[in-house]
Amino acid sequence: MRAIDVHCHPSTxxxxISIGKFVAAMEVLFGKPVKAKTEEEMANDFRRDDVLAMMIAMDAQSSTGEGIITNDFIAGLTERFPDVFLPGWAVVDPWKGQWALQELERAIRDLKLTGPKWMPILQAFYPHDHRFYPFWDLCQSLGAPVLIHCGTTALGQGMDGGGGLKLDYARPIPAIDNIAADFPKLTIVMAHPAWPWTEEAIAVMIHKKNVFMDISGWRPRYIPDVLKKEMKRRLQDKILYGSDYPGWSSAQCLDELQMEGVTDAVAEKIFHKNAIRALNLEDKVKRALDAQKIYRATKK
Ligand SMILES: [Zn+2]
Known part of the structure; x- marks a missing residue:
């Protein structure tokens, strides 16, 4: 296994359906049409790159009115392709109240998803708003890590008013810093380099033992210099590899990362060791690698 990619979206x-009105602007941004693949084609992308992937559900219905990628769909991918997909990330719409809390518990307990992902910009909520504290309380008590989008987003980029999306929801301080302090046993992974608040994110990671970052969503060569420097030094145990597939392929990001002068020892940590430790993935990875052996044997 070359890496664990902790941050991937379905390319099916x-x-x-889940990003509806933002698709056209995304196509301009990435310079290519958003093309739907079959599940098999998607799985083969990761098989080719020798990467185990964690897929992310989607529900920002209350604020955007767009469709949902259900938690059952994400859990089903692991069932159908156990050699490719580790148990992924659940998503619930925080404005759906008690139902969302129950759905999140079901997704973790029954569907065995790893933890929830949150998109404060899209879901229009501040994670440190005490109305949403029951979610952090639940995850802490279940021992489920949370993945929270930080910094700007490609969604809405270049549209009038950014498609109505507000970036302020995704500032590491106060949002991440507050919930990390109030839920000290909750593992929090900030998704993306948190630009333009990268230094805030670095400060929170250095100060709070329970906070990590995935470096997805940015071509490694464009990761802010301050973060590139720290990920080889003080943050080498805090950074998790992620691509934000299907924007980019996993191999493309891994190759670029290795060209950034990361030593083999640090690359090993960023590519998989940190994810296994922070997200408690040891058994899940073992199961996936066993399934991989079977898959490869049958393909010969
Ligand atoms: Zn993403």
Missing amino acids: KEHS
Whole structure:
């Protein structure tokens, strides 16, 4: 296994349904049409790159009115392709109240998803708003890590008013810093380099033992210099590899990362060791690698 990619979105038809009105601007941004793949084609992308992937559900219905990628769909991918997909990330719409809390518990307990992902910009909520504290309380008590988008987003980029999306929801301080302090046993992974608040994110990671970052969503060569420097030094145990597939392929990001002068020892940590430790993935990875052996044997 070359790496664990902790941050991937389905490239199947579900993807466009969940980001509806933002698709056209995304196509301009990435310079290519958002094309729906089959599940098999998607799985083969990761098989080719020798990467185990964690897929992310989607539900920002209350604020955007767009479609949902269900937690059952994400859990089903692991069932159908156990050699490719580790148990992924659940998503619930925080404005759906008690139902969302119950759905999140079901997704973790029954569907065995790893933890929830949150998109404060899209879901229009401040994670440190005490109305949402029951979610952090639940995850802490279940021992489930949370993945929270930080910094700007490609969604809405270049649209009038950024498609109505507000970036302020995704500032590491106060949002991440507050919930990390109030839930000290909750593992929090900030998704993306948190630009333009990268230094805030670095400060929170250095100060709070329970906070990590995935470096997805940015071509490694464009990761802010301050973060590139720290990920080889003080943050080498805190950074998790992620691509933000299907924007980029996993191999493309891994190759670029290795060109950034990361030593083999640090690359090993960022590519998989930190994810296994922070997200408690040891058994899940073992199961996936066993399934991989079977898959490869049958393909010969
Ligand atoms: Zn993403």
